[in-house]
Amino acid sequence: MFTGIIEEIGHMRRIHSQGQAMVLTIGAKKILEDVHLGDSIAVNGVCLTVIAFDSDSFSVDVMPETYRKTNLRKLQAGARVNLERAMSANGRFGGHIVQGHVDATATILSRIPEENAVVYRFEPENKHIFRYIISGGSITIDGISLTVVDVNEREVAVSIIPHTLAQTVLHDKKPGDTINMECDVLGKYMERLLNFGPSESSNGNGKKQSTLTASFLADNGFM
Numbered sequence: 001m002f003t004g005i006i007e008e009i010g011h012m013r014r015i016h017s018q019g020q021a022m023v024l025t026i027g028a029k030k031i032l033e034d035v036h037l038g039d040s041i042a043v044n045g046v047c048l049t050v051i052a053f054d055s056d057s058f059s060v061d062v063m064p065e066t067y068r069k070t071n072l073r074k075l076q077a078g079a080r081v082n083l084e085r086a087m088s089a090n091g092r093f094g095g096h097i098v099q100g101h102v103d104a105t106a107t108i109l110s111r112i113p114e115e116n117a118v119v120y121r122f123e124p125e126n127k128h129i130f131r132y133i134i135s136g137g138s139i140t141i142d143g144i145s146l147t148v149v150d151v152n153e154r155e156v157a158v159s160i161i162p163h164t165l166a167q168t169v170l171h172d173k174k175p176g177d178t179i180n181m182e183c184d185v186l187g188k189y190m191e192r193l194l195n196f197g198p199s200e201s202s203n204g205n206g207k208k209q210s211t212l213t214a215s216f217l218a219d220n221g222f223m
Contacts, residue, residue, distance in 0.1 A: 001086060001087050001097060001098065001099065002042045002047070002084050002085075002086060002087055002095075002098040002099070002100055002143070003084070003087050003091075003093055003094050003095035003096065003097075003098060003145060004045075004084070004094075004095030004096060004098045004138075004140050004143060004144055004145020004146075005084065005094040005095045005145060006082045006083065006084055006143060006144055006167060006168050007030055007031055007083055007084050007085060008028055008029065008030040008031055008083045009080050009081065009082065009083065009167070009168070009169060010026040010027055010028040010031075010043070010080070010081050010082075010083045011026065011027040011028075011078065011079070011080055011081075012024065012025075012026055012027075012075055012076065012077055012078060012079040012080075012081060013025045013026060013027050013057055013077065014077060015075060015076070015077055019064070020064035020067040020068065020073075021061070021062065021063060021064060021067065022061070022062040022067060022072070022073075023051075023059055023060070023061055023062070024043070024048075024059065024060050024062060024072070024075070025057055025058070025059045026043065026057060026058060026059075026060070026081060026083070027056055027057045028056070028057065028058060028083055029056065031058075031083050031084075031085050032053060032055070032056070032057075032058060034085075035050060035053050035058060035085075036050070037050055037051070037052070037053070038050060039085070039086065040085075040086040040100070041058070041060065041083060041084070041085055041086070042082070042083065042084040042085075042086075042098070042100045042143045043060065043072070043081050043082070043083060043143075044070070044071065044072065044081050044082050044142045044143055044169070044179075044180055045070075045082065045098070045100060045102060045140050045141070045142050045143030045144070045180040045182055046062075046066060046070050046072060046100055046102055046143075046180060047086075047099065047100025047101065048060035048061070048062065048066075048100075049061065066102075069102055069104075069105070070102045070105065070180050071105050071142075071178045071179065071180050074178060080169045080172060081169060082142050082143040082144065082168050082169050083143075084143055094145075095138070095145025096138040096140075096145050096184065097184070097185055097186070098140050098143070098145060098182060099182065099185055100143075100182070101182060102180045102181065102182055103124075103126065103129045103132075103181055103182050103183050104124045104125050104126035104129050104181050105124075105125055105178050105179065105180060105181065106122040106123055106124040106125065106156070106178070106179055106180075106181045107122065107123050107125070107176065107177070107178055108120060108121070108122055108173055108174065108175050108176065108177050108178075108179065109121040109122060109123050109155060109175060110175055111173075111174060111175060114159065116161065116162060117159045117160060117161055117162075118159070118160050118165055119149070119157055119158070119159050119160075120141075120157065120158055120159075120160065120170070121150075121155050121156070121157045122141070122155065122156050122157075122158075122179060122181065123154060123155055123156075124156065124181055127153075129181070129183050130151065130153065130156075131187070131191070132183035132184060132187040132188060132191075133148055133151050133156055133183055134148065134151065134187075135148055135149065135150060135151055136148060136149075137184055137187075138184045139156065139158065139181065139182070139183060139184065140180075140181065140182035140183075141158060141170070141179050141180070141181060142168070142169060142170065142179045142180050143180070144164065144168050144170065146158040146160065146164075147159075156181075
């Protein structure tokens with residue numbers, strides 16, 4: 001598990017590709033201080049396993065499923081990437097629960113300065129993820145824990161302070177570029193629990209239809 005607080009920007013040294021499988025070798029320093037084989041490191045928000053390392057770099061495998069679902073396939077040698085080690089049990093929880101399991105890639109639509117911040121707007125390629133995104137909620141962009149400031153049926157917007165921009169690869173990105181997006185896992189589990197299992201009010205495919213509606217929430221003081 002990660003928290004979405006980027007520890008270091010790494011540099012892509014080598015990319016070995018064979019079909020939709022890759023081995024990435026990434027130059028780094030801070031995250032190698034206590035690295036071990038088999039450790040999990042988030043690379044641009046993608047949880048990957050360390051298969052080799054030395055004093056100033058580490059290597060990870062990228063399997064076809066990860067290749068297809070993330071922007072790692074677009075990386076080139078020399079690219080900068082966000083890095084975060086898995087959270088230690090006694091660590092500070094600075095962001096939110098991040099699994100490193102990307103829900104969709106998204107295209108940057110705009111990057112607009114707003115006084116001391118920069119507002120980014122993204123269009124996810126997979127529209128079904130909008131059910132997990134709420135204004136004021138948490139979202140992960142290239143591994144960065146951010147707060148949603150606006151969302152509609154097509155776009156998601158976040159506002160980024162100068163420190164976060166300077167310390168992450170979003171500083172390098174512009175409209176047209178692609179980012180990895182992970183929604184808050186809490187909404188996914190709630191949806192699964194509310195709709196799991198057969199019941200008298202099934203929808204024909206054996207799955208339970210939830211009775212949790214906006215009207216129910218409003219009537220019971222939740223809205």
